[in-house]
Amino acid sequence: MDFLKYAKEKQEDFLTDLNKLVEIESVRDLSTKKEKAPFGDNCRKVLDVMLDMARADGFSTKDIDGYAGVIEYGDNEETFGVLGHLDVVPLGEGWSKEPLKVTYNDGYVFGRGVMDDKGPALAGYYALKLIKELNIPLKKKVMLIMGCDEESGMECMKYYCKHAQIPDMGFVPDANFPCIYGEKGGLHIELSSHDKTVLKKMDAGQAPNIVIGKADAYVESMSEQQEALFRFYCQSNQIQGSVERNEWVKIHIEGQSSHAAWPYKGNNAALHILNFIGTAYNDSLCKDYYSLLKDWMGQPVGIDMEGAYMSFLTMSTGFVNFDEKGSRVLIDIRYPNDTNGDEITKKFEKAVSLKTSNIKVTNKSDSKPLFVDPNSKLVTDLMDVYRKYTNDTFHGPMTIGGGTYARHFENFVSYGPEKPWEEIETAQIVGGCHQADEGMKLSSLIEAIAIYADAIVTLCS
Numbered sequence: 001m002d003f004l005k006y007a008k009e010k011q012e013d014f015l016t017d018l019n020k021l022v023e024i025e026s027v028r029d030l031s032t033k034k035e036k037a038p039f040g041d042n043c044r045k046v047l048d049v050m051l052d053m054a055r056a057d058g059f060s061t062k063d064i065d066g067y068a069g070v071i072e073y074g075d076n077e078e079t080f081g082v083l084g085h086l087d088v089v090p091l092g093e094g095w096s097k098e099p100l101k102v103t104y105n106d107g108y109v110f111g112r113g114v115m116d117d118k119g120p121a122l123a124g125y126y127a128l129k130l131i132k133e134l135n136i137p138l139k140k141k142v143m144l145i146m147g148c149d150e151e152s153g154m155e156c157m158k159y160y161c162k163h164a165q166i167p168d169m170g171f172v173p174d175a176n177f178p179c180i181y182g183e184k185g186g187l188h189i190e191l192s193s194h195d196k197t198v199l200k201k202m203d204a205g206q207a208p209n210i211v212i213g214k215a216d217a218y219v220e221s222m223s224e225q226q227e228a229l230f231r232f233y234c235q236s237n238q239i240q241g242s243v244e245r246n247e248w249v250k251i252h253i254e255g256q257s258s259h260a261a262w263p264y265k266g267n268n269a270a271l272h273i274l275n276f277i278g279t280a281y282n283d284s285l286c287k288d289y290y291s292l293l294k295d296w297m298g299q300p301v302g303i304d305m306e307g308a309y310m311s312f313l314t315m316s317t318g319f320v321n322f323d324e325k326g327s328r329v330l331i332d333i334r335y336p337n338d339t340n341g342d343e344i345t346k347k348f349e350k351a352v353s354l355k356t357s358n359i360k361v362t363n364k365s366d367s368k369p370l371f372v373d374p375n376s377k378l379v380t381d382l383m384d385v386y387r388k389y390t391n392d393t394f395h396g397p398m399t400i401g402g403g404t405y406a407r408h409f410e411n412f413v414s415y416g417p418e419k420p421w422e423e424i425e426t427a428q429i430v431g432g433c434h435q436a437d438e439g440m441k442l443s444s445l446i447e448a449i450a451i452y453a454d455a456i457v458t459l460c461s
Contacts, residue, residue, distance in 0.1 A: 001134070001136070001454070001457070003127075003130060003449070003450035003451075003453040003454050004389060004446075004447065004450040006130050006134070006450075006453075007126070007127075007130065007446050007447070007449035007450040007453070008446055010126055010129075010130070010446075010449070011442070011446055014122065014123075014126055014445070014446070014449070015102060015104060015109070015442075017053060017122060018102050018109070018111075018114065018118065018119055018122050019101065019102040019111075020049055020053070021046055021049060021050065021086065021113065021118040021122065022100060022101065022102050022111040022112065022113050022114060022118055023100050023101060024042055024045050024046040024049065024100075025042050025088075025091065025100055025112075026042045026043045026045070026046040026086055026087045026088055026113075026148070027040075027042065027043075027087065027088060027089070027090050027091075027151075028040060028043060028087060028149055028151070028152045029041065029042060029043075035066075036063070036065060036066040037066045038065070038066050038067055038148075038149075038155075038156075038159075039066070039067075039087065039148050039149050039152075039155075039156070043066075043086070043087050043148040043149070044066050044148075046086045046087075046148070047063070047066065047068075047069050047086060047146065047148055050069060050071075050086060050125075050146050051063065051069045051071070053125075054071040054125070054144075057129055057132070058132065059071045059072065059073060059128075059132070060072045062164070064159070064160055064163060064164050065159070065163070066148065067147070067148060067149070067155070067156040067159040067160060067163075068145055068146060068147045068148060068156050068157070068159070068160045068164070069145070069146045070143055070144070070145050070146075070164065070165075071125065071128070071143075071144040071145075071146070072141060072142070072143055072144075073128055073131065073132055073138070073141070073142045073144075074138050074140065074141040074142060075141055076138070076139060076140050076141045077141075078139065078140040078141070078168055079140055079141045079142075079143055079165065079167040079168050080140045080141070080142050080143070080167055080168065080169060080170050080456065080459060080460050081142075081143045081144075081145055081166075081167030081168075081169070081170030081171075081409065081412065082124040082127075082128070082142065082143070082144045082145070082170055082171060082172075082173065082452070082456070083145045083147070083157075083170065083171075083172045083174075083404075083405040083406070083409070083412070084117050084120060084121025084122075084124055084125075084144070084145070084146050084147070084172070084173055084174060084405075085117045085121060085146065085147045085148070085149075085150035085151070085156075085174065085405065086113075086117075086118060086121065086146050086147070086148055087147070087148050087149055087150055087151050087152070087156075088112050088113045088116070088118070088151065089112075089116075089151050089206065089207050089209070089210060089433075089434050090206045090207060091112055092206060092210075092213065092257060092434075092435075092436055093214075093436065094213075094436035094437075095436045095437055096428075096429060096436075096437055097110045097111070097437055098111070099111060099112040099436075099438075100112065102114065104442060105426075105428065106426040106427075106428060107425065107426060107441055107442060107443065108426055108428065108430055108439045108440065108441055108442060109439060109440055109442050109445070110430075110437055110438065110439040111438065111439075112438055113438070114438060114439060114440050114445075115418065115432070115433045115438055115439065115440045116174065116433030116434065116438065117150065117173070117174040119417075119440060119445050120173035120174055120416065120417045120445070120448065121146060121173060121174070123173055123417060123445050123446075123448040123449045123452060124144055124173045124452050125144055126449045127448075127449050127450075127451075127452035127453035127455075127456060128142055128144055128453075128456065130449065130453045131453055131456060131457060136457055137461075138456070138457070138460040138461060139460055139461060140168075140459075140460040142456055142460060143165070143167050143170075145160065145167075145405075147160065147405060150174075150404075150405065151207060151209065152207065152208075153208075153365065154367070154403075154405065154408065157405050157408040158408070160408075161408055161409075166409060166410075167409065167412075168411065169378055169410075169411040169412065169459070170409070170411075170412050171378075171382060171406075171412060171413055171414065171415035171452075171455065172404045172405050172406045172412060172413070172414045172415065173414075173415060173416055173417055173448065173452060174404045174405065174414060175400055175402060175404055175414035175415070175416070175418070176398070176400065176414070176416065176418045176419065176420055177386055177390070177392075177395075177415070177416040177417065177418065177419050177451075178382075178383055178386040178387070178390075178392065178395050178396065178397060178398075178416075179379055179382045179383050179386065179397045179398075179413055179414075179415055180397070180398055180399060180400050180404075180406075180413055180414035180415070181371070181372045181373070181374045181376075181379050181397050181398075181399065181413050182309055182310055182337070182369065182370055182371045182372070182398075182399030182400075183310075183369060183370040183399065183400055183401075183402065183403055183404060183406065183407055183414070184261075184307075184310050184313075184314075184334040184335055184336055184337075184369055184399070184400070184401045184402075184403070185334070185335045185336075185337065185339075185340070185341060185366065185367060185368055185369040186332070186333070186334060186365075186366070186367040186403045186407075187332075187333040187334075187335060187341045187344055187345075187363070187365070187366050187367075188208060188330060188331065188332060188333070188363075188364040188365045188366075189330075189331045189333060189344070189345065189348055189361060189362070189363060189364065190328060190329065190330050190331070190361075190362040190364050191289065191292070191328070191329040191331065191348075191352070191359050191360070191361060191362075192326060192327065192328045192329070192359070192360045192362065193285055193326060193327050193357055193358055193359045193360065194325075194326040194327075194358070195284070195285045195326075195327075195357050195358050195359075196285070197277075197283050197284075197285040197286060197322065197327065198219050198220065198277065198281045198283050198286075199217055199218070199219060199277055199283070199286065199322040199327070200218045200219060200220060200248055200322070201217070201218040201248070201322060201323055202215065202216070202217040202218070202270070202273065202320055202321060202322040203216075203321055203322075203323075204216070204217075204269065204270040204273075204319065204320045204321075205270065205317075205318050205319035205320060205321075205330070206257075207318065207434075208260070208318035208319065208330055208332050209259065209260040209261075209316075209318065209332055209434070210257055210258070210259065210260060210318060210434050211255070211256070211257050211258040211259075211260060211263050211265075211266030211267070211268050211316050211317075211318075212255060212257070212268050212269050212270040212271075212317065212318070212319075212320065213254070213255050213256055213257030213266070213267075213269060214252070214253065214254050214255060214257075214269050215252070215253055215255070215269040215270040215272075215273050215320065216250055216251065216252050217250075217251045217273045217277065217322070218248040218249065218250055218251070219248060219249050219251065219277070219281070220248060220249070221249060222243065222245075222249040222251075226280045226281070227243055229276075229279075229280045230243060230251065230276060230280065233272075233275075233276050233280075234253070237272065239253060239254060239255060239267065239269075239272060240253070240254040241253045241254065241272075251273060251276070251277075253269040253272045253273055253276075254269060255267035255268055255269030255270075255272060257434065257435060257436075258432075258434070258435065259402065259432065259433055259434045259435075260314075260316035260318060260332040260334070261314060261334055261400065261401035261402040261403075262314070262401070263296040263314055263315065263316035264296055264314075265432075266316075268316070268317055270317060270320040271290060271293055271294060271317055271320075273320075274286045274289050274290040274293075274320070275290045275294070278290050284356055284357055285327065285357045285359075288352075288355040288356065288357040288359065289320075289327075289329060289357075289359075291355070292348075292351060292352065292355070292359075293315070293317050293329070293331065295315070296314055296315055296316065297312060297313060297314065297315065298313055298315040298333070300351065301315075301347055301348055301351040302347045302350070302351060303315070303333070303335075303339075303344050303347050303348075305335075305336065305338065305339060306336075307335075307336020307337065307338045307339075308336070308338060309336065309337065309371070309399055310336035310337060310338075310369065310399040310401075311336065311399065311401075312336070313333065313334065313335045313336060313339070314333070314334045314401055315331060315332070315333050315334075316331070316332045316333075317329060317330070317331055317332075318330050318331065318332045330364070334401040334402075334403075335369070336369065336399075337369040337371055340368075341363060341366035341368075342363075345361060345363045348361045349361045367403060367407055368407070369407070370403075370404075370406050370407040370412075370413075372411065372412070372413050374397045376411075378411060378413060378459070379397055379413060381455070381458050381459055382413065382415055382455055382459075383396075383397060384458075385451055385454045385455045385458055386415075386416075386451060388454065389447060389450060389451050389454070390447075395421070400414070415452075415455070416448050416451065416452075417440075417444055417445060417447075417448035417451075418440070418444070419444065422441075422444075425441070
C-alpha cells in the first residue's frame, strides 16, 4: 500500500484542518475554567473542533469531561493508541509571522502548534482517516486520544488514566523520529525564601518548561556606577538590556527562550538579573539563588550526571517571582533513569543548607522516567516502518529529555515526526517548539501521515 501517495493527495485538506486548530489560542487558562472545560474556554474549543472534525468524517468519539477526547476506529477487544495534544505554550514575542494562523512558505508551515503538537497530532488523525477511507481491516481497535493539558503538567492524562480505557500499546507523535524508547524523568523543584532583598518585584517566566527569554525586575534605586556596571554586564555577556527610571528602577534583560529539555540552546534572562543584582548590590539572596542555578547541568547542587541510556541531566529555571511576600523560583529538571526525584531533592536540600540565605526546597512534582525495551516488537516494528519510507539506516532508537504522554502508559513510545539532524532548507527563520516562528517542513508532516498509517496497520493486523 502506497500510503505516501495517498497522504500527498490530502495535503490541501490537511493544511485547512491544521489552520482550524492553530487559529485557536489553546493555552491553559484557569480563569475561564468550568465544568467540561477544566483548562479554560480555548482548550475546550480546540477539543470541540477536533471531535467535530472526526464525527464529520464518520468516526465515533468520546469526550472525557473536557480533559481529553477519543476518536475510535473499530470495535475489537485489543486496543492500540495514538496520543496527541491540542494545547500549546503561550505565544510569546518576536514572531515574524502570524502565530495563530498557518503560514505556508518555501516548503515550511509556521504557527504556534504546527510542530508541538497540533501538526503531528493531526498527522496521526489523517493516518487513521486514510486507513478508514481505504477500508483496511484491523485486528485491534485504534484509539486516537487528544489531550488538552500536556504543556502544563499533563493533568489531562492523569485524569484520563483514572476515568477512561487505556490502550494496550501505541505511540505518541510528539517528538523525534526514528523512535524514542526512553524519556528522562521530569522533576519540578521550588526554591522559596522570605529573606530581605533589594529586589522589590520580579515576575519572570511563561511556563515551567520554557527557558525564560526576557525578564523585568524592579529595585528602589540605582546609582550611576551601578548603571555603568549594568551596561558593562550586558556587553560582556552579549545580551540586550535597558534601565527605566520611574517610581522604581526597572531593569530589563533580553535572553533567548528554548524548550527546558535543551536549556543550553537558550539564555535565561532571569538568571542574568539575579547575577547582576547579587553582584552590583551585594544582595545575598540573589547571589545564593544564582550560585545554585547558574549551571544547566546542576553541578553547583551536585546533581550533574551522565546516564547510561539517557545521557546527561538538565536543569532549567522556568519561573522567578519576587514580591512583598517573598521569593519563589521554579526549576525544571530532566533526569536519567540512573537517579530519582528523591535523591535530587536531597541534594538540593544539602546545597541550600550551605548557603547564608534561608531557602526552602519543595518537591512540587515528579514524573518518573519512561523506559521500553529497545528490542521489543513495538520498537523494532516502528523502526522497520520508518526505514521503509526514509531509507535511513544510520539513526537508531533513542532517548530524549522531553516528556510526552508515553510516560503515563505501559508499552508506549514516542514516534516522530521531527528529524533534528536535518538541516533547514530555507533562508527564513524556523523556530523550534516553544519558540517564536515555530515551524516545520510540510513534506515531513505529510511523510509522517504515511509512516503513521503504515505503522498502525503493521501493529494492528
